[in-house]
Amino acid sequence: MKSQKHDRPPSAKEVPHKIPKRTIGLIAGAGGLPKEAAALLVERGQSVRLVGFSGLTDCDLQTAAEQAQFLRLGQLEAMASALNDMGVRELLMLGKVPKSLLFDGQGIVDPDAEALRVLSEQPEFGDENLMTAIARWLEGRGFSICDQGEELASLLAPFGALSARTPSESEYADFLVGRSAVRALGSAGIGQCVVVKHGSVLAVEAIEGTDATIHRAGQLGGPGSTVVKAARPAQDRRFDLPAIGVSTIEAMIEAGASALAIEADSTLMIDQEGMVRTANHANLSVWGFTQDSDREGRPS
Amino acid sequence: MKSQKHDRPPSAKEVPHKIPKRTIGLIAGAGGLPKEAAALLVERGQSVRLVGFSGLTDCDLQTAAEQAQFLRLGQLEAMASALNDMGVRELLMLGKVPKSLLFDGQGIVDPDAEALRVLSEQPEFGDENLMTAIARWLEGRGFSICDQGEELASLLAPFGALSARTPSESEYADFLVGRSAVRALGSAGIGQCVVVKHGSVLAVEAIEGTDATIHRAGQLGGPGSTVVKAARPAQDRRFDLPAIGVSTIEAMIEAGASALAIEADSTLMIDQEGMVRTANHANLSVWGFTQDSDREGRPS
Numbered sequence: 001m002k003s004q005k006h007d008r009p010p011s012a013k014e015v016p017h018k019i020p021k022r023t024i025g026l027i028a029g030a031g032g033l034p035k036e037a038a039a040l041l042v043e044r045g046q047s048v049r050l051v052g053f054s055g056l057t058d059c060d061l062q063t064a065a066e067q068a069q070f071l072r073l074g075q076l077e078a079m080a081s082a083l084n085d086m087g088v089r090e091l092l093m094l095g096k097v098p099k100s101l102l103f104d105g106q107g108i109v110d111p112d113a114e115a116l117r118v119l120s121e122q123p124e125f126g127d128e129n130l131m132t133a134i135a136r137w138l139e140g141r142g143f144s145i146c147d148q149g150e151e152l153a154s155l156l157a158p159f160g161a162l163s164a165r166t167p168s169e170s171e172y173a174d175f176l177v178g179r180s181a182v183r184a185l186g187s188a189g190i191g192q193c194v195v196v197k198h199g200s201v202l203a204v205e206a207i208e209g210t211d212a213t214i215h216r217a218g219q220l221g222g223p224g225s226t227v228v229k230a231a232r233p234a235q236d237r238r239f240d241l242p243a244i245g246v247s248t249i250e251a252m253i254e255a256g257a258s259a260l261a262i263e264a265d266s267t268l269m270i271d272q273e274g275m276v277r278t279a280n281h282a283n284l285s286v287w288g289f290t291q292d293s294d295r296e297g298r299p300s
Numbered sequence: 301m302k303s304q305k306h307d308r309p310p311s312a313k314e315v316p317h318k319i320p321k322r323t324i325g326l327i328a329g330a331g332g333l334p335k336e337a338a339a340l341l342v343e344r345g346q347s348v349r350l351v352g353f354s355g356l357t358d359c360d361l362q363t364a365a366e367q368a369q370f371l372r373l374g375q376l377e378a379m380a381s382a383l384n385d386m387g388v389r390e391l392l393m394l395g396k397v398p399k400s401l402l403f404d405g406q407g408i409v410d411p412d413a414e415a416l417r418v419l420s421e422q423p424e425f426g427d428e429n430l431m432t433a434i435a436r437w438l439e440g441r442g443f444s445i446c447d448q449g450e451e452l453a454s455l456l457a458p459f460g461a462l463s464a465r466t467p468s469e470s471e472y473a474d475f476l477v478g479r480s481a482v483r484a485l486g487s488a489g490i491g492q493c494v495v496v497k498h499g500s501v502l503a504v505e506a507i508e509g510t511d512a513t514i515h516r517a518g519q520l521g522g523p524g525s526t527v528v529k530a531a532r533p534a535q536d537r538r539f540d541l542p543a544i545g546v547s548t549i550e551a552m553i554e555a556g557a558s559a560l561a562i563e564a565d566s567t568l569m570i571d572q573e574g575m576v577r578t579a580n581h582a583n584l585s586v587w588g589f590t591q592d593s594d595r596e597g598r599p600s
Contacts, residue, residue: 187484188485199423206520207501267528
């Protein structure tokens with residue numbers, strides 16, 4: 001007969017020492033996000049085992065990882081073996097893998113037989129298709145894929161103003177145009193970013209990336225544009241949440257863009273402090289929106 | 301008391317000599333379309349009176365017009381006066397006015413007080429907003445705006461293959477991805493063109509124009525892409541129907557794109573003969589689709 005004591009759920013205070021140190025397999029693409037995430041995981045006392053990709057992943061990442069292996073992109077079997085050897089089951093897939101590599105990945109992409117099989121089974125290479133297919137392949141090998149938004153919740157943009165300056169009336173009007181445009185794009189499985197000025201969509205992101213889109217908008221429409229970035233409506237939050245960082249702000253400064261609107265709770269911020277400092281220094285407005293926040297919800 | 305003879309409608313045979321020679325005021329932007337249209341109108345015995353824009357409109361257009369006046373873009377009052385002086389009531393608005401001029405039109409755009417008023421009344425500069433606003437302004441001055449699709453029906457792309465080569469299976473699959481993407485874009489009031497390869501949208505047109513979009517897709521995704529161009533679902537057919545010509549095919553050849561799908565009955569073809577010849581020479585596939593044509597409807 002069990003005592004009442006054993007039946008009631010343990011309180012938070014009683015269990016911390018029983019939580020095993022989690023071991024996370026970080027599959028890291030390009031950009032600053034994997035590094036930011038690795039630091040966060042280590043800070044939480046988790047053990048990070050890294051799979052990086054030659055020519056793509058920041059080599060500095062190795063310092064945060066207890067174990068690391070760099071592979072050529074597309075070596076699925078080698079990746080599964082490496083992760084097994086490192087003793088990880090839970091995976092976090094992070095960082096950019098530019099889709100243009102699919103079309104011109106000479107020297108970086110080297111698909112093995114399994115990768116070619118997975119690719120050949122794809123009816124199309126839509127943005128999420130490939131990631132989903134690779135995730136499913138990994139799951140078939142016994143791995144589980146963590147949710148980016150959950151693991152990195154502290155990096156998600158909040159609702160409201162992040163910068164000292166809130167959006168002006170005209171920036172807000174441009175944001176509303178951009179928000180509906182980026183939602184339409186996302187629904188069609190295309191990009192996550194548009195740039196708007198005077199209500200006109202100057203540039204739309206497909207596979208060129210956000211920074212290139214911002215630069216093009218600057219060339220076409222001059223200064224004073226508003227950049228809007230959002231997750232796809234049916235986004236799989238395990239991977240490919242939109243991410244921004246200091247480089248986004250720097251691209252905006254170069255292009256003369258004046259405001260950035262990012263979807264709250266769905267956009268990962270890399271080096272938020274540096275980002276906000278850079279934005280404030282250039283008097284840019286950065287703020288987090290939700291798909292249904294309206295003028296009343298605008299911070300002022 | 302009227303005789304029965306006078307009551308019945310006149311037969312077609314009886315009236316041709318009574319149809320007045322129509323006088324069309326051609327408001328011409330950039331590109332080859334206004335010239336093609338002017339030749340067509342003259343061939344039909346219509347009288348063309350031209351308003352062109354310095355630095356934008358092809359000067360050769362003057363040879364087709366009985367009267368011509370070149371103005372600076374944005375001189376609405378001067379345009380209305382010129383059209384009145386030329387004795388025209390029916391207007392055909394044709395040719396590109398790059399939207400980037402709105403943002404950086406130094407030396408070409410010189411808005412008068414009326415243009416500034418019309419601009420200031422626009423809540424946003426969406427693709428159709430401005431054209432609609434200008435059309436409305438002209439209507440307020442007693443002019444009527446002709447339907448491009450009606451006046452230039454013979455230039456509209458037909459359904460089916462225009463080139464010797466029909467689309468391959470994979471080009472057809474890419475076209476289907478592109479068609480749904482371009483519809484989503486059009487519904488959101490953005491561009492009219494996307495470029496697709498392996499089911500992935502490589503590039504999306506906003507204000508940079510179709511040729512720039514095709515070039516970018518080539519740089520990002522390499523050869524073998526499919527270009528899809530369509531009218532916006534709620535397009536005002538009086539102006540801004542998508543147009544393609546030899547330059548579109550040349551841009552595709554430079555970028556290595558292999559197939560072009562254009563919306564039948566909604567896309568104007570400039571120099572169809574030259575376009576098809578150029579496409580056939582490079583073994584490109586060009587064909588006209590409808591929004592609901594399916595695989596069964598595919599020409600083979």
